[in-house]
Amino acid sequence: xxxxxxxxxxxxxxxxxxxxxxxxxxxxxxxxxxxxxxxxxxxxxxxxxxxxxxxxxxxxxxxxxxxxxxxxxxxxxxxxxxxxxxxxxxxxxxxxxxxxxxxxxxxxxxxxxxxxxxxxxxxxxxxxxxxxxxxxxxxxxxxxxxxxxxxxxxxxxxxxxxxxxxxxxxxxxxxxxxxxxxxxxxxxxxxxxxxxxxxxxxxxxxxxxxxxxxxxxxxxxxxxxxxxxxxxxxxxxxxxxxxxxxxxxxxxxxxxxxxxxxxxxxxxxxxxxxxxxxxxxxxxxxxxxxxxxxxx
Amino acid sequence: xxxxxxxxxxxxxxxxxxxxxxxxxxxxxxxxxxxxxxxxxxxxxxxxxxxxxxxxxxxxxxxxxxxxxxxxxxxxxxxxxxxxxxxxxxxxxxxxxxxxxxxxxxxxxxxxxxxxxxxxxxxxxxxxxxxxxxxxxxxxxxxxxxxxxxxxxxxxxxxxxxxxxxxxxxxxxxxxxxxxxxxxxxxxxxxxxxxxxxxxxxxxxxxxxxxxxxxxxxxxxxxxxxxxxxxxxxxxxxxxxxxxxxxxxxxxxxxxxxxxxxxxxxxxxxxxxxxxxxxxxxxxxxxxxxxxxxxxxxxxxxxxxxxxxxxxxxxxxxxxxxxxxxxxxxxxxxxxxxxxxxxxxxxxxxxxxxxxxxxxxxxxxxxxxxxxxxxxxxxxxxxxxxxxxxxxxxxxxxxxxxxxxxxxxxxxxxxxxxxxxxxxxxxxxxxxxxxxxxxxxxxxxxxxxxxxxxxxxxxxxxxxxxxxxxxxxxxxxxxxxxxxxxxxxxxxxxxxxxxxxxxxxxxxxxxxxxxxxxxxxxxxxxxxxxxxxxxxxxxxxxxxxx
Numbered sequence: 001x002x003x004x005x006x007x008x009x010x011x012x013x014x015x016x017x018x019x020x021x022x023x024x025x026x027x028x029x030x031x032x033x034x035x036x037x038x039x040x041x042x043x044x045x046x047x048x049x050x051x052x053x054x055x056x057x058x059x060x061x062x063x064x065x066x067x068x069x070x071x072x073x074x075x076x077x078x079x080x081x082x083x084x085x086x087x088x089x090x091x092x093x094x095x096x097x098x099x100x101x102x103x104x105x106x107x108x109x110x111x112x113x114x115x116x117x118x119x120x121x122x123x124x125x126x127x128x129x130x131x132x133x134x135x136x137x138x139x140x141x142x143x144x145x146x147x148x149x150x151x152x153x154x155x156x157x158x159x160x161x162x163x164x165x166x167x168x169x170x171x172x173x174x175x176x177x178x179x180x181x182x183x184x185x186x187x188x189x190x191x192x193x194x195x196x197x198x199x200x201x202x203x204x205x206x207x208x209x210x211x212x213x214x215x216x217x218x219x220x221x222x223x224x225x226x227x228x229x230x231x232x233x234x235x236x237x238x239x240x241x242x243x244x245x246x247x248x249x250x251x252x253x254x255x256x257x258x259x260x261x262x263x264x265x266x267x268x269x270x271x272x273x274x275x276x277x278x279x280x281x282x283x284x285x286x287x288x289x290x291x292x293x294x295x296x
Numbered sequence: 297x298x299x300x301x302x303x304x305x306x307x308x309x310x311x312x313x314x315x316x317x318x319x320x321x322x323x324x325x326x327x328x329x330x331x332x333x334x335x336x337x338x339x340x341x342x343x344x345x346x347x348x349x350x351x352x353x354x355x356x357x358x359x360x361x362x363x364x365x366x367x368x369x370x371x372x373x374x375x376x377x378x379x380x381x382x383x384x385x386x387x388x389x390x391x392x393x394x395x396x397x398x399x400x401x402x403x404x405x406x407x408x409x410x411x412x413x414x415x416x417x418x419x420x421x422x423x424x425x426x427x428x429x430x431x432x433x434x435x436x437x438x439x440x441x442x443x444x445x446x447x448x449x450x451x452x453x454x455x456x457x458x459x460x461x462x463x464x465x466x467x468x469x470x471x472x473x474x475x476x477x478x479x480x481x482x483x484x485x486x487x488x489x490x491x492x493x494x495x496x497x498x499x500x501x502x503x504x505x506x507x508x509x510x511x512x513x514x515x516x517x518x519x520x521x522x523x524x525x526x527x528x529x530x531x532x533x534x535x536x537x538x539x540x541x542x543x544x545x546x547x548x549x550x551x552x553x554x555x556x557x558x559x560x561x562x563x564x565x566x567x568x569x570x571x572x573x574x575x576x577x578x579x580x581x582x583x584x585x586x587x588x589x590x591x592x593x594x595x596x597x598x599x600x601x602x603x604x605x606x607x608x609x610x611x612x613x614x615x616x617x618x619x620x621x622x623x624x625x626x627x628x629x630x631x632x633x634x635x636x637x638x639x640x641x642x643x644x645x646x647x648x649x650x651x652x653x654x655x656x657x658x659x660x661x662x663x664x665x666x667x668x669x670x671x672x673x674x675x676x677x678x679x680x681x682x683x684x685x686x687x688x689x690x691x692x693x694x695x696x697x698x699x700x701x702x703x704x705x706x707x708x709x710x711x712x713x714x715x716x717x718x719x720x721x722x723x724x725x726x727x728x729x730x731x732x733x734x735x736x737x738x739x740x741x742x743x744x745x746x747x748x749x750x751x752x753x754x755x756x757x758x759x760x761x762x763x764x765x766x767x768x769x770x771x772x773x774x775x776x777x778x779x780x781x782x783x784x785x786x787x788x789x790x791x792x793x794x795x796x797x798x799x800x801x802x803x804x805x806x807x808x809x810x811x812x813x814x815x816x817x818x819x820x821x822x823x824x825x826x827x828x829x830x831x832x833x834x835x836x837x838x839x840x841x842x
Contacts, residue, residue: 052692055839076694083692087685089601090419090496095586103592104693125583129495140689 003066005030005078005151005182006051010060013046020046022206023060028184028199030065030150033177035197036186039291043206044186045084048155051184052081064151077106080144084155084186086136088128094139095124101143113146119168134160145172151182158189170196190283200283202290209290214283221286222256224279225264229253231272239263317431318439325443328413333447336405340398340476341454343785347394348462350789351386372627375520375619376659378533381543387464388542391472397784399536400512402451402476403483406444407504410487414440416497418574420684427573434568441488441561448480468542471550475536478553482532483508485560492567495576502608508532509612516619520626532556594695598707602674606711609670613663613715614722617743620659621726624734628655648809652734656723656742657806664746664801667715668753668776674708675757676769682841697836705758705828712750716743738808745807748820749776749800755827762834765841775800 004027011024021043028034038044049055051062053072062069065078088097098117102108117124120138128136137160144152158166166189173183173196187193193200194214202210210217222243229251236242241259248254251274257264261278268276281289373380378396382388414437417423427433456473460466483504490503511531518527518534528534529552538549571577590600631638631650638650648654678701681687690700720736720743727734757772764771779799786796796802803816 049839054688054691056837072691073694073696073699076692079692079694081689081692083685083688085685087688089686093584093586096588096591099586099588100591100597101689101693104594104597104690104695106694123583125585127584143689 003030004028004063005032006034006062006064006184007066008047008051008060008062011047011050011057011062012059013043013050013055014058019206021050024203024208026201026208026211028182030182031177031180032199033173033183033185033197035193035200036184036203037188037190037193037200037287038203042203044203045155046206047203048081048153048184048186051153052076052079078150080106080147080149080152082137082140082144082152082154082157084159086133086140088131088136088139090129091127093125093127094122094131094135097128097139098124098143098146102146105143106147106149108143108146109148110146113142116142116145116172119172120165132160134162134165137161138165141169141172145176149181151184152176153184155186156188157185158187158192166192190287194283202287204290217283217286218280219259221281221289222258223261223281225255225257225261226275226277226279227253227268227271227273228275229268229271229273231270234267234271236264236267239267317429318435321426321431321436321439322443325413325440328417329409329444329447332405332409333450336402336447337451337454339781340402340451341458343394343398343781344390344455344472345458345462346785346789348386348390348459348464351389370626370630371520371522372623372630375516375623376627378515378537379519379540381540382468385464385468385542386462387459387468387472390459390462390464391468391541395472395536396512396533398455398476399479399533400508402448402480403508403532404505406448406480406483407487407501407508409447410441410444410484411491411497411501411504413444414488415491415494415500419495419497421574423573433571433573434565437488437492437568438565441484441564444484445481448477448484451480452477465542467545471539471545471547472541475539475541475550475553478550478557479532479536482553482557482560485557485564488564489560489567492564492571493577495574495578498605499576506608506612509615513615513619520619520623593703594690594693594700595703595706597690598703599710602707602711605670605674605677606714609666609711610715610718613666613719617659617663617719617722618726620656621723621728621732621734622730624652624655624723624727625730625732628652628732631655648806651809652727652732653738653809654806656727656734656739657809660719660723660742660746660807661801661804662780663716663719663743664749664804665776665780667712667746667750669773670715671708671712671750671754672757672769672772672776674711675704675754675761675772678704679761679765679768682765685842687840688842691840697840698832701758701761701832701835705754708754709751712747712754713744716740716747716750719743734808741812742807745812745817746804748817748824749779749804751824752776752800752820752827755824755831758831758835759827760831762831762836762838 006026006028008024008026011021012019013021024047036044036047046055050057051064051069053069053075056070064075067075067078069075092100094117098113102110102113120142122135122138122142128139131139137157141157144154158169161169170192173185176183183196185193185197197214199211199213200217201208212220226248234253236245236253236255240263241257242264243256243258245253245255257278377392380392383392423436426436431439452473452475455476456469459469459472486507487500487504490507491497491500494500494503512533514527514531515533515537518524518531519537528538529549532553535549535553539546567577590596628650649658687700691697717740720740723743724734724736724739727739752775753772756775757768760768760771779801783796783799783801785791786799800820803813803820805811805813805816
């Protein structure tokens with residue numbers, strides 16, 4: 001399918017004079033698992049509300065598989081959604097809510113729905129009033145993953161889940177990807193995003209500051225390099241991309257490296273390197289880098 | 297030492313622990329009810345003052361002592377309007393004419409406000425943060441009730457002041473004002489108790505309303521059937537009547553009502569200390585087999601959600617109109633024998649009460665209020681689904697917003713028609729049991745005749761949903777409740793015709809006494825459709841809240 005699963009053009013939302021989202025241009029290809037990151041208030045939920053037609057953009061447009069997001073009857077035939085804060089009808093049981101969402105939704109695989117409910121250990125006989133936050137989230141997750149909608153929009157779907165259930169969640173995302181479903185995942189659980197996402201967008205103060213693969217993000221960011229050597233001490237100060245060189249002991253060096261490592265490795269060769277460790281930055285460090293820039 | 301230090305700290309502006317968290321709670325509660333409270337106080341005092349000041353001696357002149365006795369002795373009159381005492385006195389007449397209406401307005405508001413700011417807030421999860429603070433649940437409840445108590449007390453005081461200023465006897469004014477105040481307190485305490493017993497606001501509101509409704513029916517039956525006169529001692533409305541303001545000014549019934557209110561308060565306080573936050577005394581957290589009926593589409597789901605409220609409203613409406621039917625023969629017979637009162641009733645806006653058709657037509661007009669308010673309440677509930685985010689999952693389904701709204705409108709309209717139908721059959725049944733002559737077709741024609749007003753309420757509510765969703769309930773109830781008050785007060789004080797004509801009730805033909813006013817019916821229906829279309833357009837265009 002050549003049509004992107006999700007596309008926005010100059011998508012903008014103001015609440016009164018406060019800009020919540022500013023000129024968002026984003027394209028998520030079909031079949032991708034896309035991570036959507038940003039600090040609280042960056043505009044992630046606003047973006048999702050606009051994509052789902054729950055809120056109207058101040059300017060710009062959004063398309064879901066080429067269908068205008070404002071045309072919810074058509075656009076939502078390709079979407080399943082898990083909101084950040086799941087509220088259910090308190091008097092309906094889990095089974096009744098799953099039935100309602102399956103019957104009104106974009107088509108559900110009932111057998112897979114039962115399998116998911118078992119995997120997420122969801123007690124479907126209880127009325128929603130008796131559910132904890134995590135259990136309410138499970139109902140929405142089971143309903144969404146069981147649809148055959150080609151796009152899953154998940155807004156902080158695991159904030160209330162325990163580690164076991166989070167593992168099930170990652171498994172379910174993997175299965176969705178294998179079936180060719182696109183997943184748009186907004187999350188603060190960076191380890192989870194790192195584990196499941198192909199591409200990542202970082203939003204800050206209503207603006208998109210980066211879109212890249214996880215590996216691509218890493219390339220743009222500093223790796224932590226530790227070297228021990230037996231030869232003469234190398235002078236790394238002049239090498240492009242090297243920063244914060246410190247001597248941590250006799251014949252031991254530590255520095256930060258941005259960009260390709262070739263020039264540094266050439267220089268280090270002369271120093272008779274005995275060990276070399278390169279630690280790539282975690283997504284958390286990358287995220288904090290972006291977030292830090294905003295507060296500085 | 298600690299409090300002194302804290303206060304000193306607060307005084308010098310150092311950040312210190314707020315030593316009076318209760319005050320913040322009081323302010324929180326007051327913010328949530330102040331607007332409604334002002335309206336209730338103004339309407340209650342205003343109605344009393346208007347009727348008292350415009351009372352002229354017509355009634356006193358026409359009603360000789362013998363005729364007054366006859367009026368007081370007629371069970372139907374007593375059932376409908378309460379026991380007439382001191383009608384020759386402006387104050388006594390005011391109490392008879394407005395007492396029940398004011399008591400119902402104050403009582404209903406007290407119940408709705410109490411469950412809204414206690415169980416409603418807790419149900420929505422907004423009390424979780426509050427209750428994680430230093431103030432325990434019973435204390436938070438007590439603070440909210442304290443603020444609520446001020447409203448009926450202020451209302452009673454305002455009524456007393458209004459009646460004294462209107463020149464009525466102060467003793468009667470005090471007893472009547474105190475009666476309304478204590479009735480309000482009783483309703484707040486009852487709602488506070490049901491809000492502890494039931495874990496959801498609709499259940500709490502329904503139970504307290506049922507209690508109030510049963511109280512009203514007990515008063516009506518106790519007034520109508522001499523042998524059951526003691527029933528009035530079991531009803532807040534009955535006790536209010538037994539104080540006999542401007543006649544005997546009895547205090548004992550007032551004390552009984554106050555004692556009952558106190559007992560309810562104690563029970564609510566104990567229940568609050570015994571239950572979990574977010575739970576009730578009655579909780580059903582255990583599982584049950586799924587009931588999959590009516591879950592197939594948003595339309596059937598709207599019907600499913602409406603079924604229970606419709607059943608509750610229908611029970612109340614059926615009980616009331618069955619009673620109306622049962623007393624029809626007695627009342628029309630009495631007015632036929634006493635033409636002086638029939639004339640008086642006609643002057644007061646109750647025309648042709650001496651025939652079954654005229655009598656039922658007059659009372660069917662009242663049906664517009666519960667049916668219209670029902671429509672407004674259902675749409676207000678729909679508006680609340682946005683803020684409590686229950687609508688989010690449905691709105692994310694491949695269902696356009698107008699279909700969601702259309703489903704709600706259809707289910708609500710169906711409920712309104714059901715209520716009117718139930719009222720018609722109940723009246724017909726009552727009249728038939730007592731041997732009167734009113735066919736089911738005539739009864740249904742009469743009750744369906746008020747549906748255009750309910751449609752106006754529905755249209756106004758949809759308009760509000762599209763443009764001012766927080767005011768959906770208030771604006772939706774305006775055509776019925778506001779229109780009725782406008783007509784009643786307007787007629788009582790002889791307001792110009794164009795003012796009264798603003799009320800939809802002014803254009804309601806007395807069916808089955810007369811033919812339906814088809815042009816007015818069509819005009820109202822057309823206006824309702826226009827309001828719905830504009831509201832639907834606004835709803836489709838705006839952001840969902842939440």
